Amino acid sequence: MAKVLMKGNEAIGAAAIKAGCKFFFGYPITPQNELPEFMSRELPKIDGVFVQAESEVAAINMIYGAAGAGARTMTSSSSPGMALKQEGISYIAGAELPCVIVNISRGGPGLGGIQPSQADYFQSTRGGGNGDYRHLVYAPSTLQEAVDLTIEAFDIADYYRNPVIVLGDGMIGQMMEPVEFNEPKKRDLPAKDWATTGTEDKRRPNIINSLALDPAELEKHNIKLDNKYKAMEENEVRYEMYKTEGAELIFVAYGTTARIVKNAVDALEAEGIKAGLIRPITLWPFPNKAFNEIPTAKALVSVEMSMGQMIDDVKIANNGKLPVHFYGRTGGMIPTPEAIVEKAKEILGGGK
Structure with missing residues (x-):
């Protein structure tokens, strides 16, 4: 496939569409604005949906809903916006929903500045929300790698039923490099028989929730999640x-x-x-x-x-x-x- 010269944010958006993403929910923040702008233009061409939410909090909860219905969905933001999404990310991890979250990080703390930074490492790798949860974090160093990892992130998310973060910085988002859109390695993905797709009176309704008031049940759920994270540690490490x-x-x-x-x-x-x-x-x-x-x-x-x-x-x-x-x-x-x-x-x- 011929290479195309693209800006990083747009290349990541194109990679998501290549991976089958049909739903994007986000909110503007520099230096990732070209990504939602790209998705707003390109998703309607494939009968996809773009929504500029009223806030980052709204956007991540829209992701929860679309992922719960079994759709391939993505959001993107930058550092202060990612901070606002943390509660929703914890809910998504607790409910075991697959999605891809892109962070084109900037300097902080607080509003900080709009220049490149890697000061979101703790936020990304430790989990900024509450509870015992993890999400796989990819850190591309080139735009080609950003494209490849974004495409693969959707399969990884579906395979483990878990959010995946692609962590870049202002340089990844704003630089231009030639990229090509390769087919990802094939994985045998599980059926989404847990999704809220409508029963047609053929099965019991699926319920998606992260609330567990019985401590014994919640402990059992956390142990299940931990076993999943151990499988990630065993099988998904890259360097x-x-x-x-x-x-x-x-x-x-x-x-x-x-x-x-x-x-x-x-x-x-x-x-x-x-x-x-x-x-x-x-x-x-x-x-x-x-x-x-x-x-x-x-x-x-x-x-x-x-x-x-x-x-x-x-x-x-x-x-x-x-x-x-x-x-x-x-x-x-x-x-x-x-x-x-x-x-x-x-x-x-x-x-x-």
Whole structure:
């Protein structure tokens, strides 16, 4: 298939339609506005439905309704808007409904700014709503990867009956790159016999709910959900190892930051310094096993567009084996390869 030059937000929207998404509910917020704008134009062409809700809270509850009816549905937002959706996401996870949620994140806290950020890591990987729940989190670093992961996210959501988050940032949303729309790998998906599609007097009505007043029943439900999350941890972890063989310094970075770190790794290599990169593609489940594949490493460096959030998972995965350092920019500031190279030299030279 020929490649098409597209802006990231629009490419993600086109990928969703390719995956069979027919319903989009959202609310405008920079820097993801081109995505709902694209869906508002393109969904009616395929007899789909676009609704600009009155708020982010309304949008996520419309997702609940459409997903409950068995439809492939999606919403998108940016950081403050995602904060407003958290209660609804918890309800959706509790009710075991599949959907795809895109976050093109920006600087915070609060309203913050409109520049790229990765400060929604905690919100995405820990679950910003209430209760014991998880959702798989994809972190694309290129627009092609954003397209591929968005397409696959719909199958993953249906397979596990669970929300899936695609976490980008302002650069992923706003940059332009050539992309192609490939067919996803086929999964045997379960029938949606739980959906509220109407009984036609042929079956008992399906009831979709996340309320369980009997504590024994709620505990049983949470154990069922936990077993599902363990299956995700077993089967859905993804990561990339870049020039890690023989490396004495290992960077850990995701998304667009990982692209910058790759340039730093190449620059260090040109100076005779062996460095590599572990790039989590799934932020949850986190690729803990990747940290067993770096026998020559002397130290780890978590590089993030935040004050340091992924570093907690890096420390857990490292399990005390190596020193863990941090380099980050925040508030919409973007790390440079030159600054990362200097940080690497400081660490290898014994600096703090």
